[in-house]
Amino acid sequence: MDQSSRLSLSYVAPSQAQKHVTVNETFRRLDALTQASVRSRTVTAEPGAPDEGDMYILPSGATGASWENFTENNIAAYQDGAWVEITIFEGFRVWVDDDDAFVVFNGGAWAALTGGASETALKFGVNATADATNRLSVKSDAVLFSHDDLTPGSGDAQVKVNKAASGDTASHLFQTNFSGRAEFGLTGDDDFHLKVSPDGSSWNEALFVDKDTALSGFGTAAPGTRIHVYGTNAMGSRLTVERSGSGAGVFGALNGLFVGATEPLGTAGVTFWTTDSGGADNKRLELFNDGSLVVGAPTGGAKGTGTINAQSVYDDNALLSCYVFDQAIDGAIDRAKWDARTPEPQPGVRKKRTLQSNDKGKDEIVELLEAVPPAPKREHAPMRKFARRIGGTHDPLTLDGYARHWKEKRHLTSMPNEAAFDVEKGMAAGAWIQRLVETVEIQAVLIEELNQRIKNIEAR
Incomplete structure (x- = not known):
């Protein structure tokens, strides 16, 4: 080998004539490369x-x-x-x-x-x-900032953006082809801003958080509450929640819910609206300042304090009670049939308090929602209560048993007694309806019994 492998510097060969030529060439190359x-x-x-x-x-x-x-x-x-x-x-x-x-x-x-x-x-x-x-x-598909696990560090990792004065900007700017589209940070003052832009030159304020009060404003830089939403549409300020799915029309199935006091003060306190697939806004529920509640668009308007005026009300407790006629006509009740017609038990939800560690490593009490499993089986409770009286001293389908019950117990067989009735919680409207229907059916059977007695007397 007559040259070095990296810089190609010439070596002096043994017994070489004019060695100074080779040496000078090497020095000349080193002079260029060093x-x-x-x-x-x-x-x-x-x-x-x-x-x-x-x-x-x-x-x-x-x-x-x-x-x-x-x-x-x-x-x-x-x-x-x-x-x-x-x-x-x-x-x-x-x-x-x-x-x-x-x-x-x-x-x-x-x-x-x-x-x-x-x-x-x-x-x-x-x-x-x-x-x-x-x-x-930096040009890279991703940039990673990680905590120091080599020194080792504290385990923290912070990205600090510092500005000189309140009127300056300390922010993160997001661009498309080097044209701004979104920015968040301290832009022009010391409050927190989140802004978006369609073109990089005109900007719209999406979120504002006041540094002194921590009040947040959507569409407003002067929030007056913890969450302040401001809008300029025909319905005024609204917070809209939408879901999308299959449906008719070019809009698909759009169901929006928004709440607001849209009527003059003194009339409606809060109104709940929904938006149908055609984009039309419809009143669904109104809470009036006088305490009345209107659901849908029933005739007659609000009915006054403490009332509900609705087009229809459904209650799972409004169970059928035709089992009275099964007993009167067939002489027995098919319990399985009536249990099958009972609404499926639904799971409930309750709050549970537990002790957990927060992100600072300190224990604190938090409230969690916990599912309550439903009853293990479906049972038609009113039917079973009625069936237990059949054949007894207070049989509701006999004139003597029915009379004996209300005379001794001071209440009808289907109605709650004075001691059992909870005056604080009352009783669901559906339960009242079921008990009233059962009472009417029992009395219908007893009336027919009296009718037959009268016919027998007339025949004799």
Whole structure:
């Protein structure tokens, strides 16, 4: 081997004549490569009057008597009045005068490497070129900031954005093709803002949080409550919740719910509206200031304090009671049939208090919602209560048993007694209806019994 493997420095051979020629050639090459500096990496035309020691990185399409024979990305060095080609390799680093930057050869091309003079040391580019405005520039599919687990650190990880004064901006800006679309942070004051833009020049305030009160405003920079929603549509300020799914029309199935005091003060306190698939707003429920409640659009309007005026009311407790006639006509009740007609038990929800550690590692009491399993089976309770009396001393389908019950117990067989009735909670409307229907059916059977007795007497 007569040259070094990396820098191609010539070795002096044993018994070589004119050794100084080889040594001087090696020194000349070292002089070019040590603290390497080139004039440019973009000049394509071979200079006509170069200075001794000038070097250039050869770009694509280089021309000239010597340069056109050299390989792209290699270095052309002017030494002893002639151009010499220096073959470079991956990791080769040189300073480029007209770029004021270091570059490094990555095996296929030259790329910028920041560092060197004090002015350049303030800029850093990762797969990108930094500039005076963006002194840190990164091109990457993802950027990771992680806590220090090597030193080790505290386990925390913070990204701090600091500004000089209240009127300045400290924010995160999101862009599409370098045009702003969303921004959040301290933009122009010390309150928190979240803004969006359709074009990068006109901006709309989406969320505002007051630094002094922590009140939040949607569509307003002057929130008056913990959550303040402001709108300018025909219905006034609204908070809308929508769901989408299958449905008719070009809008699909859009069902919105919004609440507001849309009537003059003194009339309706709060009105609940829904939006149908055609986009029309409809009143669904009104809570009036006088205490009345109107559901839907019934005739007659509100009925006054403490009333509900609705088109229809459904209650699962309104169970059928035709089992009275089964007993009177068939002499027995098919319990399985009536149990099957009982509404399916539904699971409930209750609050549960428990002790948990928060994100600071401290224990605190929190409330969780816990599902309550439904009853294990469906049973028609009123039917069973009625069936237990059949054949007894207080049989409700006999005139004597029915009379004996209300005389001794001071209440009808289907109705709650005075001691059992809860005056605080009352009883569901459906339960009242069921008990009243059962009472009417029992009395219908007893009337028929009296009718038959009268017919027998008339026949005799």
